[in-house]
Amino acid sequence: MFPLQKIVKILSYIKNPTYLYQVFGQLSSQLLGFLLGMFLVRIAGVEVSGGYNSLLAIMNMSIGMIYSGILTNYLRNAIVKDYFLALITFITATFAFFLLLLPVFLFLGYNFINLVYIYIITIFINFIQISVYSLRLRRMDNKVFLPNVLPVGLLIIALFAFKPTSLIQFLYIALLSWSVSLFFVWNDLRHITFAKITTNKIWNYIKDSKILMFTMLMTLLYGNLDTILIKYLMGDTLVGYYKIAMSLTMFVMPAIGIFSFIYLSEIKNYIENNDYKTLLQKRKQQLFLILFITVLFSLFCLFFNKYIIPFLYKVSSDRAVWASVILSFSVMFNALSMVNSYTLVGMGKEHKILKITFIAGGVNVVGNLLLIPYIDILGAALASVLTQMFIFVYNSYVVRKELESV
Numbered sequence: 065m066f067p068l069q070k071i072v073k074i075l076s077y078i079k080n081p082t083y084l085y086q087v088f089g090q091l092s093s094q095l096l097g098f099l100l101g102m103f104l105v106r107i108a109g110v111e112v113s114g115g116y117n118s119l120l121a122i123m124n125m126s127i128g129m130i131y132s133g134i135l136t137n138y139l140r141n142a143i144v145k146d147y148f149l150a151l152i153t154f155i156t157a158t159f160a161f162f163l164l165l166l167p168v169f170l171f172l173g174y175n176f177i178n179l180v181y182i183y184i185i186t187i188f189i190n191f192i193q194i195s196v197y198s199l200r201l202r203r204m205d206n207k208v209f210l211p212n213v214l215p216v217g218l219l220i221i222a223l224f225a226f227k228p229t230s231l232i233q234f235l236y237i238a239l240l241s242w243s244v245s246l247f248f249v250w251n252d253l254r255h256i257t258f259a260k261i262t263t264n265k266i267w268n269y270i271k272d273s274k275i276l277m278f279t280m281l282m283t284l285l286y287g288n289l290d291t292i293l294i295k296y297l298m299g300d301t302l303v304g305y306y307k308i309a310m311s312l313t314m315f316v317m318p319a320i321g322i323f324s325f326i327y328l329s330e331i332k333n334y335i336e337n338n339d340y341k342t343l344l345q346k347r348k349q350q351l352f353l354i355l356f357i358t359v360l361f362s363l364f365c366l367f368f369n370k371y372i373i374p375f376l377y378k379v380s381s382d383r384a385v386w387a388s389v390i391l392s393f394s395v396m397f398n399a400l401s402m403v404n405s406y407t408l409v410g411m412g413k414e415h416k417i418l419k420i421t422f423i424a425g426g427v428n429v430v431g432n433l434l435l436i437p438y439i440d441i442l443g444a445a446l447a448s449v450l451t452q453m454f455i456f457v458y459n460s461y462v463v464r465k466e467l468e469s470v
Contacts, residue, residue, distance in 0.1 A: 091318060092212065092213045093212040093213055093216065094314070094318065096213055096216040096217055096220065097216060098311055098314070099220060100216050100219060100220055100223070101113065101307060101308075101311050102311070102376050102377060103220060103223055103224070104116065104223065104234070105304065105308065105377045105378070105379060106377060106378050107223055107224070107227055107228070108223075108227075108228050108229060108230075108233075108234055109229075109304075110301055110304035110305060110308075110379055111231075111299075111300045111301045111304060112228065112229075112230065112231050112234055112300075112304075113303075113304040113307060113308075114295070114299075114300035114301055114302065114303030114304030114305070114306075114307065115178070115231040115300040115303070115304075116231060116234060116235070116238075117291060117303055117304070117307045118174075118291055118292065118294075118295035118300060118303045119174065119178060119179070119182040120182065120186075121288040121291035121292050121295075122169060122172070122174065122179075122182075122288070122292055123182055123183065123186040124284060124287070124288045125284045125285060125287075125288040125289070125292070126161060126162070126165055127158045127161070127162065127183070127186050127187075127190070128280070128284050128288075129277050129278075129280050129281055129284055130154060130157045130158050130161060130273075130277055131154060131158070131190045131193075131194075132277065132280040132284070133273040133274065133277030133278075133280060134150055134153055134154045134157070134194075134269070134270075134273045134277075135150070135193070135194055148261060149261055149265060149266070149269055150194060150269065151191065151194060152261055152266060153266045153269040153270055153273075154190065154191075154194065155187060156266055156270075157270055158183075158186075158187065162183050166179070172292065172295070172296050173295070173296060177232065178231060178232065178235060181232075181235040181236075181238075181239055182235065184239060185235070185238055185239055185242055188215075188239075188242035188243065188245075188246060189215070189242060191246065192215060192242075192245060192246070196212065210248060214245050214248055215241055215242050215245040218241040218244055218245060219237065219238055219241040219242075222237040222238075222240065222241050223237065231300075281425075282421050282422045282424070282425030282426075283421055283425070285425050285428070285429065286424060286425045286427075286428030286429065286451060289428065289429060289432055290306070290428075290432050290436070290444035290447060290448065291303055291306065291307070291444075293432050293433070293436050293444070294306055294436060294440065294441060294444055297436055297437055297440075298436070298440050298441075302383075302440055302441050305379075305381050305383055305384040305387070305441060306384070306387060306441040306444060306445075308373060308377055308379070308381070308384045308388070309384045309385075309387035309388035309391055309441065309445065310388075310391060312365065312369060312372065312373070312388045313365070313388060313391045313392050313394070313395050314395075315361075316357065316358065316361045316395060316399075317395065317399075319357065320354060320357065320358075320399045320402070323350070323353060323354070323357075324350075324354075324399075324402050324403065324406055327346070327350045327403065327406055328406040328409065328410060330346060331343055331346060331347075331406070331407060331410040332410050334346065335410050335411055340467055343407070343467070344467055347403060347404075347407055347463070350403045351400060351403050354396075354399045354400055354402075354403060355396070355400065357399075358392070358395060358396035358399055358400075359396070361392055361395070361396075362389070362392040362393060362396060365388055365389045365392040366389050366392075369385050369388045369389065370382075370385045373385060373388075383440070383441055383442065384441070386442060386445075387441045387442055387444075387445040390442065390445035390446055390448075390449055391445045391448060391449070393449045394445065394448040394449045394451075394452045396452075397449065397452035397453045397455070397456045398452045398455075400456050401452060401455045401456045401459055404456070404459040404460055404462070404463045405417050405459060407463050408459070408462070408463060408466070411466060413462075413466055416459070416462050416466075417459070420455055420458055420459050420462070421455075423454075423458065424451050424454055424455045424458075427450065427451050427454050428447055428448070428450075428451040431443075431446070431447030431450050431451060432444060432447045434447075435447050
């Protein structure tokens with residue numbers, strides 16, 4: 065199926081209001097996230113942006129593990145009235161984990177007051193995300209758009225209104241923006257009935273979620289370790305430049321995600337009909353399509369990012385430019401790996417992906433530890449490319465082996 069035919073098929077999904085609400089909400093949220101990062105650099109500076117993103121990284125790697133496990137457990141059970149149980153469990157578990165890891169955070173050079181603020185902000189962010197999924201379970205997809213865009217939208221407005229010049233000032237207004245957003249979300253959730261919550265129920269919910277938490281550990285580790293190591297070894301300013309480079313590589317992901325979604329919907333039919341010859345052909349076509357898109361994107365980054373970064377962010381950095389070019393190849397291998405991952409999902413071999421993820425996490429940790437001390441953010445970008453390349457090569461082998469065995 066050629067790209068034009070795929071686009072026609074994508075447009076057919078727009079007739080489904082649920083799909084439209086979700087896609088529009090996610091795309092709007094991603095766009096606002098990009099704008100927030102851009103305006104934060106322009107108004108508060110690269111160092112403040114780097115400090116904020118390094119705090120988010122430490123929270124994503126620790127609190128994010130608990131959030132992912134509890135959210136997945138909540139969605140797996142699909143019991144609406146468990147919303148408050150999931151929420152209380154999340155707050156209890158994250159508070160205990162935060163206190164446990166606090167000495168490690170302080171050793172890495174994080175400020176205690178900043179950590180407290182970012183912890184509360186992270187709780188608010190994840191509270192709203194759990195609430196969004198609760199709305200979806202209640203078939204209230206028309207309500208999910210506002211929680212997806214309101215918090216970041218308010219934060220952008222506050223950024224222009226207060227013009228923070230330090231990290232602590234920005235954390236103040238971020239906390240204020242997320243607090244205001246909670247009132248709008250709560251209005252749609254306050255009518256949910258819930259069963260009595262006990263300590264025993266909370267503990268059992270944690271135990272039911274612990275395997276899911278552990279499975280997310282490596283993904284979150286290699287998704288945030290580079291930022292944490294850059295902060296620890298090089299400081300917040302270089303984190304800021306690294307995040308500029310990363311943000312520019314995300315433009316191509318929505319297009320790749322849409323084509324990948326269509327591919328997943330197609331391959332299920334071939335697997336159900338045992339038509340693995342056609343599946344193999346479709347996989348090759350999808351790999352070629354993704355390769356074509358990402359090569360063009362990498363060339364675009366190579367020739368134009370040196371102009372785009374100063375225009376958008378009002379800063380100039382050769383290192384950020386070259387890091388963005390290197391990271392564009394990471395996006396390439398990541399997108400190609402998605403084809404293989406979706407193929408394994410369609411074949412019911414999701415457990416194979418988990419194994420690949422754990423091995424890749426180890427590759428990424430070693431790569432960052434070896435490269436960042438010598439070539440700072442370029443080393444982090446290169447470690448990301450090597451990790452994604454390893455994942456692609458490894459899961460290509462796994463997919464080929466699985467297809468040959470059927």
